[in-house]
Amino acid sequence: MTTALLEVEDLRVAYGKIEAVKGISFTVAEGSVTTLIGTNGAGKTTTLRTLSGLLRPVGGSIRFDGRTLGSVPAHRIVSLGLAHSPEGRHIFPRMTIEENLLLGAFLRKDQPGITEDIERAYTLFPILGERRKQAAGTLSGGEQQMLAMGRALMSRPKLLMLDEPSMGLSPLMMQKIMATIVELKAAGTTVLLVEQNAQAALSLSDQGYVMQTGRIVLSGTGAALLRDESVRRSYLGED
Amino acid sequence: MHTLPQQLANGLFLGATYGLIAIGYTMVYGIVQLINFAHGEIFMTGGFGALTVYLALPHGTSLWLALPLMLIGGAITAVLIALGAERFAYRPLRTAPRLAPLIAAIGLSLGLQQAVHNLYPKATSPRAFPQMQAGPWNVGSIHIQSGDLFTIVAAPICMIILAVFVQKSRTGRAMQATAQDPDTAQLMGIDTNRIIAAAFAIGALFAAVAAVCYGLRYGEVDYSMGFQAGLKAFTAAVLGGIGNIYGAMLGGLVLGLAEAMATAYISDIPGMHQLGGGSWASVWAFVLLILVLLLRPQGLLGERVADRA
Ligand SMILES: Nc1ncnc2c1ncn2[C@@H]1O[C@H](COP(=O)(O)OP(=O)(O)O)[C@@H](O)[C@H]1O
């Protein structure tokens, strides 16, 4: 594998006295798609929110693109090249699609580049282009997910973190999202994906980690995890 | 003096002042869901800041010259106090239980009143505010005082600037984003602490303008003037739909008009002759608030809570 863009070591995160992430270590290689899978409450969202600075770790280290995060405020993280499309999409409901996309480029000053990237988002997700002046809150779940992804891409991130992009989507919509992730990878974006839908996620992942109650219990290439007996039992609904 | 147009005009002047103060409640609430009960006192300090500047000017300075300087002085005073309150009282309590910042706000409110009462020279009783040596003017049957003239010029200018700022400026868009979803706003690279401070500062700025309106209208400023005015403005903010800046202004105008109408006309209704007059105005203002909230719990222009992020 190539160099690691993200290196997480012995990361621990707590809500009050309750530790939700209990010392996890993983890496995300440059140019790869890396997936965290695990049941509800495993600590995946907590991990991503810590990486993007919304939560402070109680221990461990985060190295991203040669810098140490962990005490960098959330609003500075995106400018380092780390974008986060949060669980539940969290688009700005009372703003238009275009305004949402523009907020994704909030820190950028290169107006021509921004315009170009907005057009790119509309090419990637044509439905967003058709509705650019519509309030984002009126979109369907799948469309909101596209918007959340498009918005995260507007910062031209080195690493794109997607928290359960397929949640609540129709199978067709989910395929579209997964296909987009493959496209993004081909275009050189590194992706850290969190999914409940292990089958879909692992089949497009270079590397995968399985989380369980705050710990990483298994890791391997996407293909290897898909073949793993315990993964098939616990996450792919096979007995 | 007792004509309908005159009462409407009185209501608008009063309401515009309420609306300017209400902006502060509504902006802060819209972004951090905090009712800043010290905002009435921030308004009051704006009045004293303006007065201080006037007193520092050479005797006999024309008010036309003094007024802009007074506005700047009032604004600086109010904004600094609001920023201090945000930084040292509210921000440390942002993740504390809801009651904590509320208690801090009440403490701050009483503290500011006492500070002005005890420390500002001769502020134990109302201090005279300079009056413009112009007017009154008669427009048709309406009699306009010079202080009111200032209000009808200042309030719309302030509102237009604010609307353009919120809609068009980078900081304004960041404010909207922070109001709708503060965590996600941070993910966009927005420094939400800065945005929250900006909301407090804008609220204080408008309160200072309102304090000058108040001083010119009533001819005095008083350490306790923030209580009534603050309560009315808060009512206006809720009436218009708290969190909505246009709602704050509309709520202020509706409230001002209602008070003026009630003062003038309630006593003409058979059997209610004792319930009119100025002393009952506040009561009718709250009756109106209750009626509106019964019919539209989110306020006139408020959004339903379900729409919030
Ligand atoms: N804001 C919070 N306060 C307290 N506990 C939380 C909070 N968010 C998540 N948790 C707890 O932390 C654990 C991990 O949650 P989360 O990271 O959301 O898991 P996942 O994303 O894998 O479903 C769970 O036990 C959850 O109940």
Ligand SMILES: [Mg+2]
């Ligand atoms: Mg989750």
